[in-house]
Amino acid sequence: MTRPPNREPVLRVRDLTVTYHGIDSPITAVRGVDLDIMPGEVVALVGESGSGKSSTAHAVVGLLPPGSRMTGSIRVDGVEMSTLSQARLCDIRGRVIGFVPQDPSLSLDPTKRVGDQVAEVLRIHDATSQRAARSRAVDLLEAAGLPDPAVRAKQYPHELSGGMRQRVLIAAALACRPALVIADEPTSALDVTVQAQILDSLDQLTRDMGTAVLLVTHDLGVAADRARRVVVMSTGRIVEHGTPQTVLRSPAHSYTQRLIASIPTLGTAMARGRPEPREATPLLVAHRLVKEYRHPGRSGRRRSRFRAVDDVSFTIGKGETFAIVGESGSGKSTTARLITRLTSATAGDLTLGGIDLARTKGEALRQMRKRIQLVHQNPDASLDPRMTVEAIVEEPMWAFGVGTAPLRRARAADLVDQVALPRSVLQRRARELSGGQRQRVAIARALALQPELLVCDEPVSALDVTVQAQILDLLTGLQAELGLSYLFISHDLAVVGQISDRVAVMRNGRILELGTTEEIFSAPQSAYTRQLLDAIPGRGVFSA
The missing domain is CATH 3.40.50.300 (P-loop containing nucleotide triphosphate hydrolases)
Known part of the structure; x- marks a missing residue:
């Protein structure tokens, strides 16, 4: 079941500024950012560490650290986020906004079976019974591309590979069919083939649901392949945005040009390649x-x-x-x-x-x-x-x-x-x-x-x-x-x-x-x- 057509942005950010307390003076991480994402659209937010991309994403999902200060407007599915209480934010997260963090080893509870962790999202936000939530969790794990989902649901995070754990996070993020998914470097630690499989699963699931996606990444190759629009951030500001073909093939800003020049592609690798190795x-x-x-085998084996x-x-x-x-x-x-x-x-x-x-x-x-x-x-x-x-x-x-x-x-x-x-x-x-x-x-x-x-x-x-x-x-x-x-x-x-x-x-x-x-x-x-x-x-x- 897909979401009905909606001509309004799922995410509408205006004049967003985020400031952190520094040792000597405040540090402004995000400076006057404007951003829209339409239903079913994938927008990649790219830049180096310290560019402000993760601070922007965390502001949207309401996960800025204590002591930070945010000004501006953030509207998600028509709801102004900046004025919500913590209780209301907790209700929005998971139900309206799904979040896929970077490191599943830090985000999954090592003491709980993965199926129960996905089911917990359903029980909190959909008031689903424990039995129904567990059954639905297996379906979600299967939809996220996890092999043998019924078996995997009974396993603990340490028993799964990194790619499998990331699929569990995707299943949890999409459990309540949210209007917006924020994926913060979801594949940066994965092999290229597993990365492609994870992003394929995310693409398929969000496409089926009409979900909007904010993909935060420093990998311009991933942005080129997966996004409808690319937004480039540097020192807290958006310096360039447009389609992947426009931004990444004909960058106008010097910062984007520098990022692209640093990308190790096969063509540039061979062009810059080392001389034929001598007999060493x-x-x-x-x-x-x-x-x-x-x-270790079972007893008697x-x-x-x-x-x-x-x-x-x-x-x-x-x-x-x-x-x-x-x-x-x-x-x-x-x-x-x-x-x-x-x-x-x-x-x-x-x-x-x-x-x-x-x-x-x-x-x-x-x-x-x-x-x-x-x-x-x-x-x-x-x-x-x-x-x-x-x-x-x-x-x-x-x-x-x-x-x-x-x-x-x-x-x-x-x-x-x-x-x-x-x-x-x-x-x-x-x-x-x-x-x-x-x-x-x-x-x-x-x-x-x-x-x-x-x-x-x-x-x-x-x-x-x-x-x-x-x-x-x-x-x-x-x-x-x-x-x-x-x-x-x-x-x-x-x-x-x-x-x-x-x-x-x-x-x-x-x-x-x-x-x-x-x-x-x-x-x-x-x-x-x-x-x-x-x-x-x-x-x-x-x-x-």
Whole structure:
């Protein structure tokens, strides 16, 4: 059942301003924003972190933090939101406005079954009986594309993949057939193929219901593929808006032009691509690596085995960037853990500079760790919030007894210089820095022991396109300066194309194909690789 035709905007925002309390003075995050969304229309709100897009979305749904101040008018389905009490806002949320947040791991209750969490929305807003709500929840999970919905409804969030958990959030957001759905970066942490499936489900459901969608994203490819209109925000203001073809192919504003120039597309990746890789002296050799895990069986049954990495072989040359790409569950991150010896291989051989790394133990393994360092995906999780940047960068040197305290401080300052951060950050804490600055700190820490190999596990997937481009340029420059080798783990082929010499494509624990970047991009041999390439968002608009 679709909503009846309505010529009035579902969302009408006029002169919206949002201000937060700062340490020294107020911070204005949104400045005089006007925005309309019609029934059934998808509008993408794009911009970098700090542009004001999420503050705009949170103002619409009434989720601004305590102490913030909002002025202007927000009307949703004819109701003025700015004057509503908290009780009335709670009634509107879920019933008139559906909200799909970015991180399902933070948004779903880990102690409740997912079916009960979807059913709870129906019971609160539709006064549905418990039995009817549970039955309807299964239907909603099926409509959101969740396989075996009756089984999944009885599971807890930790038993589902990231894509499945995001489908649960979509089912909950659309449970009461809202007039407006706000999707705040709903697929930023997902693989491109899963991302496409999630957005397809959201498209279908909202189209069937005639629901308006405000899609908040920093991914211009997603905006190009999914939105009827694109609205670009910078420093709290709307700087440009129009159809995807107009805004993204012929941008008028310099900020939009800069965003588009930073997008790693396949065309630009190959155009900027690295020279054909030379025969490099092998630094790391992995031969027929296997990693098996045991699944605990039920009483009286044998425990089953699962191969996360299955007969994987490759080499990484000195000064080379070797990339492994694939979806979640492909085995690429487990392979990275084997290389860094965070876990041990079940079978196979691994050597670093001719030394047997797979069987090294004790103090010898500890010393080998200086030669291989890891840059994590999320600096928020890998940097200690209690420590200053200086202490974070010094920590590996302190742990290995490298240098005196004054020498370690001097080395930390030099490393901060090397990753293009001002020395003033040394006495600040990670939470006081931007996402890009935090990742630079993580890279500086990884360089502290002068390693030969950096293992970069999705190091730019959580960053805006302009910051992403800066980090990739930094890694390329450091490699040229220091002669580093990189193992670069990613699900984003466009990013891989900008930094890698050779690429391995993994699926179900095995390498499906391996070749130079140009070979993989220009003439992929496997259907799976072609599927990954085809799923990259925005290819129609950003083809080069």
